Amino acid sequence: MDDELLHSFQEDSRENLESIEGDLMDLEAAGEAFEDDLVNRIFRTAHSIKGAAGFLGLEQAAGLAHVLENLLHLVRERRLIPSRKTVDAFMRGFDALGRLVDNPLEEAEEGLEGLVAELEGMYDPEARDLAHTDREIGGGDGPVFTVDDLTLEEALKGGKFLYLVEYDLIHDVHRKDKTPYDVIRAMLDSGYILDSKVDLEAAGDLKSGFGNSIPFHVLYATIIDPEIVSMLFDVPEGRVRLLDRESVRAGEPPRWASGTEPHAGVLAESIAGLEVAEEDGAAVVRAGEELTLDTVENLRQALLRASESRSAVRLDVSDANRADFSFAQLVVSALRHQAECGGDFGFTGEPPEPVAACLRRAGLDRLLGEAT
Structure with a gap:
């Protein structure tokens, strides 16, 4: 782990934790009448540590901060009312988090599993189901x-x-x-x-x-x-x-929100040596003459970047005079990728005979209709 990154994480986390004890005492004193700003401030401390610890691969700190974060979400929703017992559990949770920040590379914090189980025991039944x-x-x-x-x-x-x-x-x-x-x-x-x-x-x-x-x-x-x-x-x-x-x-495959595909401006660039442009709102990748194992990797990179710019991707193979099975595999992959992302993939026009013949030989002639 990079020492500079770790030091920055520790410095920021310690600064965030400086006021946590006072904030938790104020939370206990307020009880049901707590101010939202107070809980939000405590929540941001847990979330900041979770986000940075997760990136750094500090799983113990990230996991404990995540449970504290979930509980503070319940407090904000007034599904968990602050009391001496709950605030005491928060105190011990943040104390343990502080020790994990100070010693992130040491072995597991003693008693951490029991503390996490105790904190998770404060979830209400609905939250417990959601959290699991x-x-x-x-x-x-x-x-x-x-x-x-x-x-x-x-x-x-x-x-x-x-x-x-x-x-x-x-x-x-x-x-x-x-x-x-x-x-x-x-x-x-x-x-x-x-x-x-x-x-x-x-x-x-x-x-x-x-x-x-x-x-x-x-x-x-x-x-x-x-x-x-x-x-x-x-x-x-x-x-x-x-x-x-x-x-x-709903747990469905990820897709673009309707009407929100990034399409401002005109797409015109070269990716992996291939021309990528915009036509009628779609990203169009223009392939070369050879669609073979030697060129398909560059074509894959261009299609991938094109899909990140537009939800509709088209492949122009009008110049192609040779294609092999690696290209057929690429077409299958592109169709699957765009479907998973909620987009679509196709050719700009009817593929020339060398390309169509390649797909037919691979038993993929149905793709000629599906991808056009």
Whole structure:
């Protein structure tokens, strides 16, 4: 773990925890008449530590902070009324959290499992069911996040939007003279981090070669409108995906919220050496003459980036004079990927005979109709 990142996490967390004892004592004294601002302040302390600890892989701290966060959500909803007993449990929870912040790399905090079980015992029956019902969100070209329904309930409260955000730790962070912790802090100031993951496999290895990016995916809720949210994240518009709240609640595959696909401006760029442009609201990737194992990886990258910019993706293969089975596999993958994301994939026109013949030989001639 990077020492600078760990130090920043500890410094911020200790600062947030400085006033926690006084805030909890005020909460106990207020009882049912507590002020929302007081509970919100305590909640932000737990959430800030959870969000940063999760990114750093500090599972004990993130897990304990998450349980405290859930309980404070119940307090805000007045489903859990502050009392001497409940506040004492909060005190011991935050004390343990402080020790985990001070000693994040040591072995498990003594008695932590019992404390977590005691805190979870304060859930009401409905909250207990929600906290133990996991939902998978994401997929397609990004990771799958597992989120419990109690967390999801809090995240979507107050009409917040739910986003899947992809940062590139090389281009969006390091080369902009930022640290990952700067990104985390900025997001915590403006919304709610449900989970985050770094895709280290994308960095490559000595045998297969190095990648040109290290994706950092964040599942994030905020009240900030889709029209301006990419300004908050400081990433290209196509790497911020707005999820449909109702489909998420229903446990359906992730899809774009209706009418919210990022499409402002004209798409015109070169990706992996291939031209990508916008036509009639769709991202169009223009393939070369060879659709073979030697070229399909570049085509995959271009299609993937195109899908991040528009929900409708079209492939122009009009110049192709050769195709092999690796291309047929790519077409199947593109169809599946776009379907999972709530988009669609097709050709710009009828594929030339070499391409059509390739799909027929692979037993995939049905794709000629399905993908056009």
